[in-house]
Amino acid sequence: MLDFLKSPIAAIQEFFELAWQAVRNIGRKPHYLDDILIQMDSIGVGSIPIVLLTGFFSGAVMALQMGRALAQYGQTGQTGKVVSIILVRELGPVLTSVMVAGRNSSGIASELGSMKVTEQIDAMRALGTDPLKKLVTPRLVATAIMLPCLTVIDDFVGMVGGWVIAKLVYGLPSLQYWTFTWRALEWNDVGQGLLKPFLYAFAVSLVGCYYGLKASGGTQGVGRATTQAVVAASVIIFVLNLFIGKIFVSQSAS
Amino acid sequence: MPSLLRFENVCVTFEGTVKALDRMSFDVQQGQTRVLLGAAGSGKSVLLKVAMGLVRPTSGRVFVFDQDITNMPEKQLFDVRSRxxxxxxxxxxxxxxxxxxxxxxxxxxxxxxxxxxxxxxxxxxxxxxxxxxxxxxxxxxxxxxxxxxxxxxxxxxxxxxxQLLYYDSPTAGLDPITAHTIMALLIKERDADKSTSLIVTHRYQDGNLIANFRYNPETGRLEPAGPEGTSTVYMVLKDGKLVFEGSQEELELTTDSYIDKFVRRPEPAEQGGREE
Structure with a gap:
């Protein structure tokens, strides 16, 4: 009767097995440092342009809307504060992670998927390498290091975007904007702002790897794996975001 | 001659129902060349992957270099695969x-x-x-x-x-000239290193070349192997089952309609062309 549940439960189990192996491999030899650096460049440095653009415009539009809303209470001066809190706590981590998921979960899934369907994964095993150590762990480590860094960049650029709007549209003095922006932040905000992308990095990299390594059925299978990876990674990020958000809200309330 | 690869009643089932290999048993001895013929989906590639330890059998046992690799941990398998x-x-x-x-x-x-x-x-x-x-x-x-x-x-x-080589469809998707070059390389490798090999193919000509030609290092060309021949054994797979195992003569004498589809007696002109 519950047969329809078998396949999703099996998939979840397989995913956690992959995740556990990937994490366990971090402390095990051999370490593929070259691969980690290549992935850090591809995932981290390669994502900077998209993070700069989305960060700037999301910060700008937030300042635009918040400035108008706050004007009703005569509090336009507080724009920097609102922009900074929302960016650091929520929008920065989520937006960066979703952008990187769109760019890299898909990239990882298609790369590994192509390798799977052309038997390169089997060849790797036949030639003495564990694909999880060589392919999955370096992508996980690289994403876990680079995603928090990208989030910091996104947060800052978002604040700059907010400042441009605050100055040009609402005529706020720069000093006032940046003072409110800076003072609004507490260690708790910075903590969750960095913890979130670190955790989302697991979703971004491992979901891509999972769907890539599961790909079958030629190029069509690779396409399917890519789409599934982006959708799953993005949804997981939003779901995790609510739970982590709830934990931090409860903590700061108590 | 020592056995390099042995399958004992090996079955491989995918997704619970699809039988890729069905009670497969054979023994490859050192110096032998095995030519595996079979239609697409008959289990040829799966057989090689099982022999390499890349796919685990559902039942039965696989021995490589007299080591049981059936349930061998991946770490130990790397040592076997390195040979x-x-x-x-x-x-x-x-x-x-x-x-x-x-x-x-x-x-x-x-x-x-x-x-x-x-x-x-x-x-x-x-x-x-x-x-x-x-x-x-x-x-x-x-x-x-x-x-x-x-x-x-x-x-x-x-x-x-x-010591042991597996070739999965070495000539698939190649034009006849390139396919011949590849087969010549396989023969050259066999004769130079005296290696044991399993060659999966659906082309009878490939098996014919392997079985009847040898590489002459002086001329750099293939030439008929002579009366002593080569140590080539043919195997035919059908729906995951081994339906034939024997020499080329036995293969050509078979009356089975499935096996007969793979046997194409080369015409003299074609044979000469290949020698070039």
Whole structure:
């Protein structure tokens, strides 16, 4: 009767097995440092342009809307504060992670998927390498290091975007904007702002790897794996975001 | 002759119902060449993957070099695999690496193989020279033709001088001239290193070449093997079952309609053409 549940439960189990192996491999030899650096460049440095653009415009539009809303209470001066809190706590981590998921979960899934369907994964095993150590762990480590860094960049650029709007549209003095922006932040905000992308990095990299390594059925299978990876990674990020958000809200309330 | 590969009642089932291999038993002895014929989906590639320890049998046992690999942990399997060379169906070269890096890959990554740094490049060059592609060292697989990729993959398979070699459809998708070049390389490898091999193919001509020709190192050409012949055994697979095992003569005498489809007696003109 519950047969329809078998396949999703099996998939979840397989995913956690992959995740556990990937994490366990971090402390095990051999370490593929070259691969980690290549992935850090591809995932981290390669994502900077998209993070700069989305960060700037999301910060700008937030300042635009918040400035108008706050004007009703005569509090336009507080724009920097609102922009900074929302960016650091929520929008920065989520937006960066979703952008990187769109760019890299898909990239990882298609790369590994192509390798799977052309038997390169089997060849790797036949030639003495564990694909999880060589392919999955370096992508996980690289994403876990680079995603928090990208989030910091996104947060800052978002604040700059907010400042441009605050100055040009609402005529706020720069000093006032940046003072409110800076003072609004507490260690708790910075903590969750960095913890979130670190955790989302697991979703971004491992979901891509999972769907890539599961790909079958030629190029069509690779396409399917890519789409599934982006959708799953993005949804997981939003779901995790609510739970982590709830934990931090409860903590700061108590 | 010692046994290098032995299957004992091996069954492989996918997704609970699809039987890829069904009670498969055979024994490959040192120095033998096994030619596996069969239609697409008959289980030929799965058989090679099971023999390599890449796919685990659902039941039955697999012995490689007299070691039971059926339930061997992956870590130990790497040592067994380091003594086997494998050519995959689509070559399976790593796209992100140059030809030289691809060929050096097993030397660098097989733990059981210890090679000094200064010996690495000559070994890679030798292997590529063997397949006559020494000039492609710094090129990427995507820049090569299908036949060249297949030759690089052969160089990668033989660079470690394995005792046992698996070739999965070495001539699939290639034109007749390139296919002949590839088969000539396989014969050259067999005669130079006296290696044992399993060759999966759906082309009878490939088996015919392997069974009846030898490589003459002086002329660099293939020539009829003579009355002593070669130690070639044919196996025919149908729906995961081994339906024939024996010599070429026995294969050609069979009356089974399925097996008969793979037997094509080469015409004299064609045979002569291949010798060139």
């Amino acid at each position: 086997i060379g494998m050519l995959f169906q689509e070559s399976a070269l790593f796209d992100s690496m140059t030809v030289a890096q691809n060929v050096a890959y097993p030397l660098l990554n097989q733990k059981a193989i210890s090679i000094k740094r200064e010996e690495m490049e000559p070994a890679v060059r030798n292997s590529l020279r063997f397949v006559e592609l020494e000039h492609t060292l710094e090129r990427y697989p995507s820049e090569l033709s299908g036949g060249m990729r297949r030759r690089v993959a052969i160089a990668r398979a033989i660079v470690t001088k394995p």
